[in-house]
Amino acid sequence: MTTKSLPLTPKDLASDQEVRWCPGCGDYSILAQMKKALASLDFPREKMVFISGIGCSSRFPYYMNTYGFHTIHGRAPTFATGLKMMRPDLQVWVITGDGDGLSIGGNHLLHAMRRNTDLKIVLFNNEIYGLTKGQYSPTSRIGTRSKSTPTGSIEGPLRPLSIAIASEATFVARTTDVDITHLVTVLQRAAHHKGSAFVEIYQNCVVFNDGVFEYATNKSVKNDNLCYLEHGRPLKFGKDRNKGIRLHGLTPEVVNLGSGISDDDLLIHDEKAEDPTLAFMLSRMVRVPGDEMSFPEVMGVLRAVDHPVHHELVQQQIDEQIKKRGPGDLQALLTGDETWTVT
Amino acid sequence: MTTTLDVPKKEVAVEERDSVTIRLAGDSGDGMQLAGTQLTHTSALLGNDISTFPDFPAEIRAPAGTLAGVSGFQIHFSSSEIHTPGDCLNTLVVMNPAALKTNLKDLELGGILIVDKDSFGTSDLRKAGYKTNPLEDGSLSGYRLFQVPITSLNREAVAELKLSPREADRCKNFFALGLIYWLYERSLEPTLRYIKTKFSKNPSVLEANTRALKAGYNYGETTEAMVVHYRVGKAKLAPGTYRKITGNEAIALGLVAAAHATGLPLLYAGYPITPASDILHQLAEYKRFGIKTLQAEDEIAAIGAAIGASFGGVLGVTGTSGPGICLKSEAIGLAVMTELPLVIIDVQRGGPSTGLPTKTEQADLLQAMYGRNGECPVAVLAPATPGDCFAMTLEAVRLATQYMTPVFLLSDGYLANGAEPWAIPQVDQLPDLHIEHPKEHNAEVDGQPVFHPYKRDAKLARPWVAPGTPGLEHRIGGIEKQDVTGNISYEPANHEYMVRTRAQKIANIANDIPELQVNGPESGELLIVGWGGTHGSLLTATQRLQRKGYSVSHAQFRYLNPMPKNTGDVLKRFKKVLVCELNGGQLRLLLRGHYLVDALGYSKVQGKPFLVSEIEEKAEEILRS
Numbered sequence: 001m002t003t004k005s006l007p008l009t010p011k012d013l014a015s016d017q018e019v020r021w022c023p024g025c026g027d028y029s030i031l032a033q034m035k036k037a038l039a040s041l042d043f044p045r046e047k048m049v050f051i052s053g054i055g056c057s058s059r060f061p062y063y064m065n066t067y068g069f070h071t072i073h074g075r076a077p078t079f080a081t082g083l084k085m086m087r088p089d090l091q092v093w094v095i096t097g098d099g100d101g102l103s104i105g106g107n108h109l110l111h112a113m114r115r116n117t118d119l120k121i122v123l124f125n126n127e128i129y130g131l132t133k134g135q136y137s138p139t140s141r142i143g144t145r146s147k148s149t150p151t152g153s154i155e156g157p158l159r160p161l162s163i164a165i166a167s168e169a170t171f172v173a174r175t176t177d178v179d180i181t182h183l184v185t186v187l188q189r190a191a192h193h194k195g196s197a198f199v200e201i202y203q204n205c206v207v208f209n210d211g212v213f214e215y216a217t218n219k220s221v222k223n224d225n226l227c228y229l230e231h232g233r234p235l236k237f238g239k240d241r242n243k244g245i246r247l248h249g250l251t252p253e254v255v256n257l258g259s260g261i262s263d264d265d266l267l268i269h270d271e272k273a274e275d276p277t278l279a280f281m282l283s284r285m286v287r288v289p290g291d292e293m294s295f296p297e298v299m300g301v302l303r304a305v306d307h308p309v310h311h312e313l314v315q316q317q318i319d320e321q322i323k324k325r326g327p328g329d330l331q332a333l334l335t336g337d338e339t340w341t342v343t
Numbered sequence: 344m345t346t347t348l349d350v351p352k353k354e355v356a357v358e359e360r361d362s363v364t365i366r367l368a369g370d371s372g373d374g375m376q377l378a379g380t381q382l383t384h385t386s387a388l389l390g391n392d393i394s395t396f397p398d399f400p401a402e403i404r405a406p407a408g409t410l411a412g413v414s415g416f417q418i419h420f421s422s423s424e425i426h427t428p429g430d431c432l433n434t435l436v437v438m439n440p441a442a443l444k445t446n447l448k449d450l451e452l453g454g455i456l457i458v459d460k461d462s463f464g465t466s467d468l469r470k471a472g473y474k475t476n477p478l479e480d481g482s483l484s485g486y487r488l489f490q491v492p493i494t495s496l497n498r499e500a501v502a503e504l505k506l507s508p509r510e511a512d513r514c515k516n517f518f519a520l521g522l523i524y525w526l527y528e529r530s531l532e533p534t535l536r537y538i539k540t541k542f543s544k545n546p547s548v549l550e551a552n553t554r555a556l557k558a559g560y561n562y563g564e565t566t567e568a569m570v571v572h573y574r575v576g577k578a579k580l581a582p583g584t585y586r587k588i589t590g591n592e593a594i595a596l597g598l599v600a601a602a603h604a605t606g607l608p609l610l611y612a613g614y615p616i617t618p619a620s621d622i623l624h625q626l627a628e629y630k631r632f633g634i635k636t637l638q639a640e641d642e643i644a645a646i647g648a649a650i651g652a653s654f655g656g657v658l659g660v661t662g663t664s665g666p667g668i669c670l671k672s673e674a675i676g677l678a679v680m681t682e683l684p685l686v687i688i689d690v691q692r693g694g695p696s697t698g699l700p701t702k703t704e705q706a707d708l709l710q711a712m713y714g715r716n717g718e719c720p721v722a723v724l725a726p727a728t729p730g731d732c733f734a735m736t737l738e739a740v741r742l743a744t745q746y747m748t749p750v751f752l753l754s755d756g757y758l759a760n761g762a763e764p765w766a767i768p769q770v771d772q773l774p775d776l777h778i779e780h781p782k783e784h785n786a787e788v789d790g791q792p793v794f795h796p797y798k799r800d801a802k803l804a805r806p807w808v809a810p811g812t813p814g815l816e817h818r819i820g821g822i823e824k825q826d827v828t829g830n831i832s833y834e835p836a837n838h839e840y841m842v843r844t845r846a847q848k849i850a851n852i853a854n855d856i857p858e859l860q861v862n863g864p865e866s867g868e869l870l871i872v873g874w875g876g877t878h879g880s881l882l883t884a885t886q887r888l889q890r891k892g893y894s895v896s897h898a899q900f901r902y903l904n905p906m907p908k909n910t911g912d913v914l915k916r917f918k919k920v921l922v923c924e925l926n927g928g929q930l931r932l933l934l935r936g937h938y939l940v941d942a943l944g945y946s947k948v949q950g951k952p953f954l955v956s957e958i959e960e961k962a963e964e965i966l967r968s
Contacts, residue, residue, distance in 0.1 A: 003813035015818065017830065046813040062831065067810035069654055070820025071647070072677050078639065078647025079654065083810075085635055086610050087655040090810055108647070111640035314635055318352070321630040328632035329771045330603050334596055335366050336586045338533065339767065340388050343582055 006088060010035035015065040021056060026177030026203035030124065031063055033180050037187035043091060048216050051080045053100040056131045056201070057124035060095040074105025077112035080119050081310075083341045084154075088311045089193045091191065094121040098139040099129050106138075113167035113196040115310040120190045120197045121169075123160055124177075126205035127212050134208035135207060146208070161283035161302060164198035165276050171197035172279065172303040175312050177204060178217045182228070182299065189301060195309050216297060225287050229300035234266035237296045245295070252281055254293045279303040353564070354735075362421030363527060363567075363575055364429030368446045368521065369438030370407050371400055371414040374516035381520060381691040383762050385533045387587040388424045390577030391420035394879065396428035396952065398905045401617065401700040407469035408462075422576035426759065426879030430954040434526070435556045436519050438462060438493070440471035447483075456486040457522065459506040459515070463495035491558075493518055500558035501551040501916035510548075514555035521559020528574050531556060533734055555753060580764060588765040590729040590758030590876075591618070594688060595625035597736025598660060599632050600768075604776040605744060606739065610652035611660045612637040612645040617692040618756045619662045641671035646687070650674060653683040654819075656780050656809025658740060662688035665707045666697065668714065675749050676715045679845065680705025681819040682797075682805050684743035686736075687721075693950040702950025703756035706926035707744050711751040712904055712933070718842045720849040722746070723904035725875030726752040730765035732758060735901060741776050744851055747804040752839075753903070757952045758876040780809045786827075794828040802855075803848035805829075852905050859907040862895030863889055866916035869966055872942070873923045879954055881923055882929070884958035893966050900930065914940045919965060921945055923958055 004012055014036040025208070038048060048066035052058035054073035061068030067090075071079050076094045084092045094112075101109050101123045112119055128146065130133040135148040139141045139160065143152040164172045171193040175186040183201065188199040202213040215225045227237035227245065235245040244266040246255045255261050270278065279302040285295035322328075365382070369375045376397055384672065387393050396417040405412030419429035439462040450456060463478055477483055478490055497518040498511045517534075524531055534556055537926075542549035563569055602609040611621040611634065627636045639645035645661045652659035663671065668689050678685045691707045693699025711723045722742050726735035732754055739750040743756040784792035785806060794815040797805050808815045817829065818952040825832035826840055861870075862882055873881040878899045885897035898913055914920055914934065920942040922931040931944040945961045947953055 017818075033688070044813065046816055047811055050818075051808050064818075065816055067816055068818035069651075069681070070818065070822065071650075072673050072821055075643055075647045075674065078644040079651035081639075081644070082610055082612060082637070082648030082651030082659060083655045084651075085637065085648070086608055086652045086657045086659075087810065088869075090655070107640055108644055111644065231930070318630045318633060325631055328599075328629065330599065330632070332597060333629070333632070334770065335584070335767050336588075337386065338388055339584050339586045340390055342390065342577075342580045343585045 003046060006042055006044065008039040008045060010039045013038055013065050015063055017062045019063050022207050024206035024315050025056070026205070027057060027060070027124065029177045029180060030183065030201060030203065033183040034064070034187055037184045037191065040188060041191055043136055047089060048091050048093070048263065050095055051076045051083070052095040053105055054131070055097040055100045055129070056205075057095055057097040058100060061265070074100050075108055076100070077105065077108040077117075077119065080097070081112055081115070081117050084118055085311050085314055086313070088118070092119050094119050095137065096121065096123050098123065098125045098137045099126060102138045102160060102163065107162070110167045113164060113169040113198060116168065116170055116195045116307050117168065117310045118195055120193070120199070122187075122190070122199045122201065124201050124203040126203045126209055127157075128209035130205050130208055159283055159286075160200045161198075162280060165280045165283055165303060169198040170195035170303070170305050170307045171301070172283070173198070173301040174200045174224070176202040176213060176217055176299070179299075183292050186300070189304070193304060194305055197317065205206065215289070224294055227296040227298050229269045229271070229282070229298050229302065231269055231271045231301070234263045234268055235268065236263070252285070256297055271301045273303075274305060276303060313314070346634035347506060352565065354570070357528075358571055358573050360573045360575050361423055362419060362425060362429075363433050363573060364417065364419045364431065365434040365436070365523065365527075365592060366415050366417040366432050366446060366449065367436045367523075368413055368415040368442035369516070370441070371412045371437045372404055372407065373414070374437070374513065375414045375416050378516040378587065379521040381534045382523060382529070383418050384495070384537070384587055385524070385529045386418065386420040386534050387585070387764055388895050389529060391422065391575055392425045392578035392580060393421075393587065393762060393764060394419045394425050394428045396650050397755065397760045398951075399728060404806050408441055408467050410441045410445055410471060413442045415442070415446060415529045417838050420575055422578050424578060426883050427955055428954070430956050434523070436523065438515070438519065439891055440467050440473050440477070444471045446471065450486060452485045454486055455489065455526070456483060457489045457491055457519070459493035459519070460490040461492045496558065496562060500554045504547055504551050504554075506547065506551060511551065514551045517552050517555040518559035521556040521561075522563045523558045524556075525563025526569065526572050528572055531560060534592065543796070581766065583766040585764045586767055587762050588730055588733070589760055589762045590726065590732040590754050591621040591690070591728055591760070592625065593732035593765070594630070594662070594736050594752070594754065595622050597733040598626065598740075599629055599634060600733070600770075600773055601737050601776065602632065602634065602658060603770070604773045605644070605658060605687050605778050607657045607664060607778055608633055608635065609658040609660060610635045610637065610649060611662065612639050612648035612652075613662045614639050614642045614645045614667065616642075616664045616667050618692055618759045619664050619667075619688065621759070622662045622688065622690075641666040643674060646671040646674040650683060650685055653678070653685050654681075654810070654896060656807065658684070658686070658744075660686040662690065662934055664690050664692045664700075665694045665710065668707060668710055674713045675721065676717065677821045677850040678749045679715070679719050679721060680821050680824070682747040682845075684747055684749055686739045686743050686752060686809065688752045688754060691753060701756065703876070703952060704925050704948065704950060705753070705755055705877070706929065706948070707753060708874070708903065708926065708929040709932070711753055720846050720847065720904065722750040722849055722852055723753060724750060725901055725903055726758060727875060727878035727899050727901055729758050729761050729763045731901070733765070737774060737776070741774065741856070744776065744778055744807070745804065746802060746852055747807060747850060753875055755876045769832075778807070780812065781806045781813055781815070784814060792902060795827050796823050802851055803844060817838065850905050853908045856902045856905075856907060858909040859898050859900065859913050861896050861898050863911060864894065865896070867894035867896055868917065869893070869895045869919045869921060870914065870917035871895060871897045871921050871958065871962060872900070872930070872934070874903060876927065877923060880953035880955050880958055883955045884962065887955065887959055888962055888966075893962070895962060895966070903930070903933075911938045914938050914942070919943060921962060921965060922960070923928060923953060925952070
């Protein structure tokens, strides 16, 4: 059969399956923006593969008219790793959630990023288990009341971006489900990155954790709570862009601009920095409700560096061996070094 | 060189032997495995039939001199066809008291016992739990005891090289080996070649090992104590060119051959685990063949990567041992549900849990058959000998790719590390397993071409489409599938239909595999039944019983799910059926369940293979009753 002619439209990427997320779920927006982002790539849909684990977000592949594999809980990066090693021509997306990716599948996420496997990993973070009907997750804030924590959760949350940076991911970014322009841009950047790309999306679970990201999505307050990163630009935020982040020794601090403090005093964002220290610092910033001088939470690309990619290194070793010793001779291999003949 | 070369040759008698079983035993740091491997290699090149049984502790270096640290390598070489590493030792070499204590019981009365006299000091004896010195207390009078000061003679042999005592002692395994080479008329050449290649970058070690080997040989030649040496002639194997092979080697070669035969790239993904790791090591060396390997972060990741490769349209293989299979079971279920080809190698070891990592057992059969949630049938194969691991690996790939199913290959620790002669296959005679992925749609809906990923062929296999194929984009997953379309379906009748269809697909494999072969008469009093790696012991026991005039035959299952079509018929033609297995009776349970046959069982669960005599005795007991 023939390939669908390029460029694709978002509609070309929609499968014939009825989408079955709850009405109002943030996943709908992510699905729509993903189709938009991919349609803009000038890349054939038959070469795109979506691999997911288990959870609400992991139903995603069924709704994309690409190749797709809905696997088992937490393990999507493993299937994706094997696929990408053997089929470097494919663009492989991993769709996961906070429970799937950071609880049951934490190990695989670490190692996929450590290897710099060329995967685009999208983690839908809604800070709750949705498909199992509302238990707290490894990203839930302390005190989260859920079915399994009726008196409030007592465990501190993981920060997905910190995990990604510590795991040596070469592209790390964050966005939200409802900021559609930003979401499309981030997904496009991830698509273009060579190596392990990790994108966290704040995603609203309308049934079990509604409004948990209100501070980051409500237009009237979000600019006070979020800092949009731009490479080479100072870290500024606030509705009136009157706040910034400055380094005080090794510690970041929020400052009000004016009264002697200018853009020149602020930290300049460098997503290409080899040293991940500043990116890690950004990943640790958490908004403190009610605190006038609270850190904002960063949005955009924290880190985007070029490192050797796993499947290329695998192939490079094969090529080197062939160059050095010639292509394998199966008969010689079966025969081995020492034989004897019975007549 | 040592002066012994100049001593005039003594009178030596030569005795012919049909077959000989030798065990080299010492501390796990004494290099017994290496010496044993060299003896095997040399004997194979000499034209003997061979069968070996390496037996080593799980600890890399247990405390020196203790019973826990004893490592042994047993070899049976013969001028006639043999199938087992031998029940009873003709010759035992022990490098310390602990090795004597743990191995003496297997030495025949009157057998040759060579001990390193130097390592029988007070503390050595105490570590092994001896209250008196067995070399002096008369307890070894039933054996032909040769007390050889191996350590000191070896140090003397390498003295000119100015090695530290520690370095010098590292060669004493080769001194002992040299002595055995003299005793059994083996050529030094293959081992000298090995030493030359292995230590080419380290001239002093090369020289030390060479001297040690020669000194051991010369000691045998000159010492007055040894006046007989033994000759074991060439075996009358079928004409052809042979090499020595272990089960793990044969699996690795089988996978490379399968990649060739299918025309598909291969990914082997594993996580280090005894006794399967060698397959990963070996395949990692085969980059020139385009083989890709992944040492995954865990067992689950390994099988995930293999399934991901299969989804990509290439060969995905994972290998492990029992504990790894436990971790992989959910993913195996996914491969069953998504009907992707997958080869799962289980090199079985003693269980449950960590169990006996370096010892053999056959207790994963029911795990392979049933160890998953839901109705989840897979094909299960079990090679019978180290060399058969090659053929059955190709079979596993054939069935996996043609039936779109996971296939278990149940090897075991005994097959994995045991060696035998192997008739080298010709590449142009490998089976043609060529795969063509579908490129075209397979249905029309409203006049439009569509692709239905669960539309089956005559075998009930679904099409294996590789991502990247335009127009055939589709999604698969672990949720129940609607027949034909592969869409998610929770419909009750569809679920039952799909469960039955998946089962029928596996059952259909019975039409595509050889029948169960009976060794001996097609009917009679007793059928000795086994599966996988026990083949040699059961066949040898059967042949001995037949020679004694008993009405006994033997059948070995290499295909366990599905079983060969004639299984029920074969079982019914014998008055009694004895199922012998290295587990609590797992095949027996299956045979009784499937064929309503009142099969008797003989189980051994000691981490060791069957002795021929054990089977013989059990069968005679049944035949006489």
